[in-house]
Amino acid sequence: MPRIHLKPGRERSLARRHPWVFSGAIDHVEGNPGPGEVVEVRTSQGGFAAWAGYSPDSQIRARVWDWHERTRVDQAFIAARVARAVELRKFLVEPGAQAAIRLANGEADGLPGVVIDRFADTLVLQLTSAAAWCWREAITHAALEATGLERAFERSDADVLALEGLAPRVAVLAGPEPAAPFTIEEAGLAFQVDPRTGHKTGFYLDQRDNRALLRDLAEGREVLDCFCYSGGFAVNALAAGAAHVTAIDSSGEAIAAARRHIRMNELPEARADLIEADVFQQLRRFRDQGRRFDIIVLDPPKFAPTAAHVERAARAYKDINLWALRLLRPGGLLFTFSCSGGVPRELFQKIVAGAAVDAQADARILHHMGAAADHPVALAFPEGDYLKGLLCQTV
Ligand code: SAH
Numbered sequence: 001m002p003r004i005h006l007k008p009g010r011e012r013s014l015a016r017r018h019p020w021v022f023s024g025a026i027d028h029v030e031g032n033p034g035p036g037e038v039v040e041v042r043t044s045q046g047g048f049a050a051w052a053g054y055s056p057d058s059q060i061r062a063r064v065w066d067w068h069e070r071t072r073v074d075q076a077f078i079a080a081r082v083a084r085a086v087e088l089r090k091f092l093v094e095p096g097a098q099a100a101i102r103l104a105n106g107e108a109d110g111l112p113g114v115v116i117d118r119f120a121d122t123l124v125l126q127l128t129s130a131a132a133w134c135w136r137e138a139i140t141h142a143a144l145e146a147t148g149l150e151r152a153f154e155r156s157d158a159d160v161l162a163l164e165g166l167a168p169r170v171a172v173l174a175g176p177e178p179a180a181p182f183t184i185e186e187a188g189l190a191f192q193v194d195p196r197t198g199h200k201t202g203f204y205l206d207q208r209d210n211r212a213l214l215r216d217l218a219e220g221r222e223v224l225d226c227f228c229y230s231g232g233f234a235v236n237a238l239a240a241g242a243a244h245v246t247a248i249d250s251s252g253e254a255i256a257a258a259r260r261h262i263r264m265n266e267l268p269e270a271r272a273d274l275i276e277a278d279v280f281q282q283l284r285r286f287r288d289q290g291r292r293f294d295i296i297v298l299d300p301p302k303f304a305p306t307a308a309h310v311e312r313a314a315r316a317y318k319d320i321n322l323w324a325l326r327l328l329r330p331g332g333l334l335f336t337f338s339c340s341g342g343v344p345r346e347l348f349q350k351i352v353a354g355a356a357v358d359a360q361a362d363a364r365i366l367h368h369m370g371a372a373a374d375h376p377v378a379l380a381f382p383e384g385d386y387l388k389g390l391l392c393q394t395v
């Protein structure tokens with residue numbers, strides 16, 4: 001069994017159960033582990049620290065599978081982890097035929113680099129570490145077994161793959177190719193998901209609770225949904241009985257999907273304006289036109305995938321928040337999000353606070369938001385807390 005020997009003092013984060021071993025923490029590697037191979041991690045004193053999956057090309061050189069010396073990381077181990085992840089979701093929801101739920105969420109489920117989403121009768125896997133790639137078949141088999149489903153599809157095409165030295169992989173894993181797009185249901189609303197071409201694995205499941213919160217607050221309101229993608233927030237606002245909804249996305253396909261979703265749910269299309277435009281420009285245009293809104297949603301793409309992009313990202317977040325705050329009526333609500341791993345919660349709040357100062361808006365926080373409960377965050381792994389949101393009210 002190959003071994004990683006840590007530099008003195010570098011076992012501390014592992015002792016706190018942080019599951020990553022960075023290349024800089026490694027003194028030397030014994031044996032010649034290949035991509036994804038199970039390695040034993042040892043402290044500088046030679047004591048056992050963890051079992052981990054090896055990533056020769058990544059700064060995150062190894063990701064922990066387990067902390068117990070007696071554990072054997074084999075097919076049965078992987079299958080048990082997947083089954084446990086599926087089982088743990090059962091106290092959240094018992095999935096119906098058209099359920100859309102994240103069944104495994106990486107590190108928080110003891111499955112680093114593994115995401116498994118269920119969309120109706122199809123599982124969509126996203127595998128983003130060399131170790132996850134090694135166990136592809138075991139993971140797929142276990143996920144099908146635990147859910148009783150027959151269809152699985154792989155959408156491993158996230159940007160982070162490049163950091164692992166892996167090429168994108170989009171392919172059928174089991175069963176027939178998805179007869180896409182197919183329909184899922186969220187809180188009584190229908191959405192079409194195409195796991196072959198949709199963003200991420202097909203749908204932004206992480207925003208489920210926040211869409212529900214908007215639905216609770218949107219009745220009779222004039223709502224602006226920025227970066228609307230396939231209309232998740234806009235459709236919920238219309239379903240709540242919003243007086244009017246404006247939705248903006250720079251992608252024509254996203255706008256078309258949003259329109260389809262409004263029709264599919266028999267919502268009043270006449271009360272919706274769907275605009276294909278750049279949000280940064282459109283917010284300024286609204287300002288010139290003297291437009292005002294009661295509720296604005298800002299759910300932009302990842303401006304800072306890693307800490308290296310933080311400064312540019314901060315400017316972009318500040319800009320859209322500033323302009324949105326200027327467009328809100330007094331007492332209006334701002335749902336503002338960041339899904340950037342590189343922007344922690346505290347910093348995000350500072351950016352929004354700075355935007356409010358520059359917009360000369362007086363706003364307060366009503367609610368802190370995050371990803372839905374099927375996207376748990378491991379206590380020792382704050383990096384997993386990527387989606388943060390603030391519900392602010394202007395005074
Ligand atoms: N709110 C959505 C998810 C948003 S994903 C939901 O709940 O499903 C981010 C979206 O922003 C993508 O659809 C992308 O096309 C769009 N986008 C990225 N940059 C943009 C820009 N500058 N202006 C408008 N839309 C943009």
